[in-house]
Amino acid sequence: MERLISSLLQFVLVYLILGLVFTIAFMSKGLTVVDEGTKETSWKFKLLILPGMLVFWPLFALKWKRSLK
Amino acid sequence: MLKFADYGIFSGGDLMGVKYEAVLWNxxxxxxxxxxxxxxxxxxxxxxxxxxxxxxxxxxxxxxxxxxxxxxxxxxxxxxxxxxxxxxxxxxxxxxxxxxxxxxxxxxxxxxxxxxxxxxxxxxxxxxxxxxxxxxxxxxxxxxxxxxxxxxxxxxxxxxxxxxxxxxxxxxxxxxxxxxxxxxxxxxxxxxxxxxxxxxxxxxxxxxxxxxxxxxxxxxxxxxxxxxxxxxxxxxxxEKYAALEDGFVEVCTINEIQDDCAKTVFINGENIAIFKYDGNVSAVHNVCKHQMGPLGEGKIVDGCITCPWHGYQYLPQNGQAPAPFTETLHTYIVKVIGSKVWVHPTPKPEGTFIEPAKVEQT
Known part of the structure; x- marks a missing residue:
């Protein structure tokens, strides 16, 4: 049980770290491409959406990829 | 149903492309x-x-x-x-x-x-x-x-x-x-x-x-x-009994109509296209005045019903082509009761404004 929980926890940690790395790049380059409403938004807005971005980052990676095509 | 956010404190920008704000205070x-x-x-x-x-x-x-x-x-x-x-x-x-x-x-x-x-x-x-x-x-x-x-x-x-x-x-x-x-x-x-x-x-x-x-x-x-x-x-x-008594006919659920698209129905010989757009529902005669194209197979573009054949356009609320065009369509009264769409099959004179039915938020 302990090993299973530890493994799951490590997976979640890696997922969130990847999310953070992606989010930093995405917020500087991709956010305004994916959603035009984010143009010229404040750092407060970006801070507000950051926690959710760490969770839902694969969705935005997909959207960003589609928008580049 | 309940959820944290209906409208409110963290609202910033709407869904129509306006710039987001962190918090829109008032x-x-x-x-x-x-x-x-x-x-x-x-x-x-x-x-x-x-x-x-x-x-x-x-x-x-x-x-x-x-x-x-x-x-x-x-x-x-x-x-x-x-x-x-x-x-x-x-x-x-x-x-x-x-x-x-x-x-x-x-x-x-x-x-x-x-x-x-x-x-x-x-x-x-x-x-x-x-x-x-x-x-x-x-x-x-x-x-x-x-x-x-x-x-x-x-x-x-x-x-x-x-x-x-x-x-x-x-x-x-x-x-x-x-x-x-x-x-x-x-x-x-x-x-x-x-x-x-x-x-x-x-x-x-x-x-x-x-x-x-x-x-x-x-x-x-x-x-x-x-x-x-x-x-x-x-x-x-x-509301349903009142609608039935007034001659309305239940057509479909609101989810059966895609956003900016229509559902078409024949009722009492009337060919009707019921459009859903921006949280509203409106119904017009399903035949374009240009070459009798099927309007219900078209979409709402720039706020107008757009005929799939040649792009002729009509406002969904009153069936009127935007100026300078002068074509007009029959319109029909629509109701949304719960999740169901009801329409009155008696056509209103061409170009008559009908208040759109509002899609109820669930």
Whole structure:
């Protein structure tokens, strides 16, 4: 049980770290491409959406990829 | 159904491409926040004082854990009651419109409770504190020793997901359907927390008064939901009978019509296209005046019904082609009752304005 929980926890940690790395790049380059409403938004807005971005980052990676095509 | 955010505190930008703001403040929202945080501080103070009176030797950590638990739980009850209250009495609507900040505040207080609990009870050993939450107690078969912490942990995860996605940015980018589904999971969080309290705190503080308060809270939430649901059912039934008597015909559910598209029906020889757009529903004759193209197979483009054959356009509300064009269509009265779309098959004179039916938010 302990090993299973530890493994799951490590997976979640890696997922969130990847999310953070992606989010930093995405917020500087991709956010305004994916959603035009984010143009010229404040750092407060970006801070507000950051926690959710760490969770839902694969969705935005997909959207960003589609928008580049 | 209930969710953290209907309209409100974190609102920034709408779904039509306006720039987002972190928080769109106005006087009403500021007042709401002042009252909300006044209430939160009040609950915390009353609880802290009463705990000191009942348990003079209580530690600061325990006090924080208990006070934040109670405050967050009370706020969650309020959040869940606001929806049905607003459906029963429209004077509660201002509370509904600003519920988003209430939800986020509740999550932050619950987070303090969770963090202090994990530090106090799970961070002192050599096992990872989060792992300890799941492994320190595995008596799943006994209610009195049930690992209630796990229930609270999962509830906190749900509340986090809801708070983290409360901005309009998420409503647009997750899609309304996924966003709503995610936010309806507040009921799952509530169920987990009822079990968390019943198998946790109330196993140690098992005075009948505490159980009575828990049951009363649960009964209030469920009772209000059933009452509001029953009222809605009665209202819809009444509206349906009235519509039938007036000659309306039930056509489809609102979800059967895609946004900016139409459903076409033949009723009493009338060929009707019913369009859904921007939360509205309008019906026009389904035949284009240009070369009799099927308008119902077209889409709403720039606010106009656009014929799929040659792009002729008409306004859905009045069937009139935008100036300088002069073509006009018959229009029909439409109603949305609950989730059903009803149409009156008697055509109005060409170009007659008909107030669009509003899609009810569920």
């Amino acid at each position: 006087r009403q929202k500021k007042s709401y926040d002042i009252i909300l945080w006044g209430m939160i501080v009040g609950i915390l103070l009353v609880f802290v004082v009463s705990q000191f009176l009942m348990h003079p030797l209580i530690t600061l950590e325990t006090l924080i854990i208990r006070a934040t638990a109670l405050t967050a739980f009370v706020l969650l009850h309020l959040i869940l009651m606001i929806g049905p209250l607003a459906r029963l009495d429209h004077r509660f609507l201002p509370l509904l419109y600003n519920r988003r900040h209430l939800g986020v505040s509740m999550f932050l207080i619950a987070l303090v409770h969770g963090a202090f609990s994990i530090i106090q009870f799970h961070a002192l050993g050599d096992v990872n504190p989060i792992v300890s939450v799941f492994t320190s107690n595995q008596n799943y078969q006994a209610i009195s020793e049930f690992p209630f912490q796990i229930l609270g942990f999962f509830a906190l995860i749900i509340l986090f997901l809801m708070a983290a996605t409360s901005h309009d940015f998420w409503l647009k980018n997750l899609s309304p359907k996924i966003w709503k589904t995610l936010h309806i999971s507040v009921y799952l969080a509530y169920a987990l927390l009822i079990a968390h309290v019943a198998t946790g705190a109330l196993q140690y503080e098992n005075h009948p008064a505490y159980w009575a308060i828990l049951i009363l809270g649960f009964a209030s939430v469920t009772g209000l939901h059933f009452t509001a649901g029953f009222n809605d059912y009665k209202r819809l039934t009444k």
